[in-house]
Amino acid sequence: GQNIDQPTEMTATEGAIVQINCTYQTSGFNGLFWYQQHAGEAPTFLSYNVLDGLEEKGRFSSFLSRSKGYSYLLLKELQMKDSASYLCAVMDSNYQLIWGAGTKLIIKP
Amino acid sequence: GAVVSQHPSRVICKSGTSVKIECRSLDFQATTMFWYRQFPKQSLMLMATSNEGSKATYEQGVEKDKFLINHASLTLSTLTVTSAHPEDSSFYICSARDATSGEYNEQFFGPGTRLTVL
Numbered sequence: 001g002q003n004i005d006q007p008t009e010m011t012a013t014e015g016a017i018v019q020i021n022c023t024y025q026t027s028g029f030n031g032l033f034w035y036q037q038h039a040g041e042a043p044t045f046l047s048y049n050v051l052d053g054l055e056e057k058g059r060f061s062s063f064l065s066r067s068k069g070y071s072y073l074l075l076k077e078l079q080m081k082d083s084a085s086y087l088c089a090v091m092d093s094n095y096q097l098i099w100g101a102g103t104k105l106i107i108k109p
Numbered sequence: 110g111a112v113v114s115q116h117p118s119r120v121i122c123k124s125g126t127s128v129k130i131e132c133r134s135l136d137f138q139a140t141t142m143f144w145y146r147q148f149p150k151q152s153l154m155l156m157a158t159s160n161e162g163s164k165a166t167y168e169q170g171v172e173k174d175k176f177l178i179n180h181a182s183l184t185l186s187t188l189t190v191t192s193a194h195p196e197d198s199s200f201y202i203c204s205a206r207d208a209t210s211g212e213y214n215e216q217f218f219g220p221g222t223r224l225t226v227l
Contacts, residue, residue: 042218101152
């Protein structure tokens with residue numbers, strides 16, 4: 001079966017760095033997405049990885065290792081507004097998104 | 110960037126009534142639209158995929174006669190929850206994909222519709 005695993009909840013301090021991991025097992029692979037979702041709102045796109053390596057975009061970076069079925073989202077210089085759920089999603093061979101359950105990130109002052 | 114709108118953003122209805130939710134792509138043609146449901150503290154659950162001009166493909170366990178999906182044009186898809194019951198109360202989110210452009214088939218999400226069935 002298809003499976004996406006990510007931690008349920010993480011806590012970090014304002015100004016610090018946090019890494020949210022995601023492991024996956026899917027039928028086929030056409031890229032991995034990270035989305036941010038604030039409570040009561042729809043997800044917003046953060047990043048996309050289809051090749052191995054690190055993609056950097058401002059304070060956020062995303063890493064992919066296809067051989068290990070592994071990705072992480074790295075958030076630097078954390079701000080209170082970064083408190084949200086972070087969803088990992090893999091596009092399978094049918095171009096369907098398979099979603100993880102999301103990681104709730106709590107930022108403390 | 111691509112914008113997807115949903116209407117209404119919030120709806121409260123009585124049990125047994127039907128509710129229609131609209132999803133529109135405002136600045137691109139959405140060849141494919143997706144309908145998701147999200148219960149509190151849970152991840153997105155895909156309900157169905159619809160391609161313009163054809164019948165929707167429903168995920169296992171989703172009743173097609175209860176959740177009617179129409180994708181009559183390249184910019185509009187509708188989800189009708191028929192004979193709604195309290196257990197249908199949820200956050201319904203649509204997303205749209207323009208397969209003719211973009212690097213990686215990104216899905217653009219609407220803002221979601223909060224449905225509460227009394």
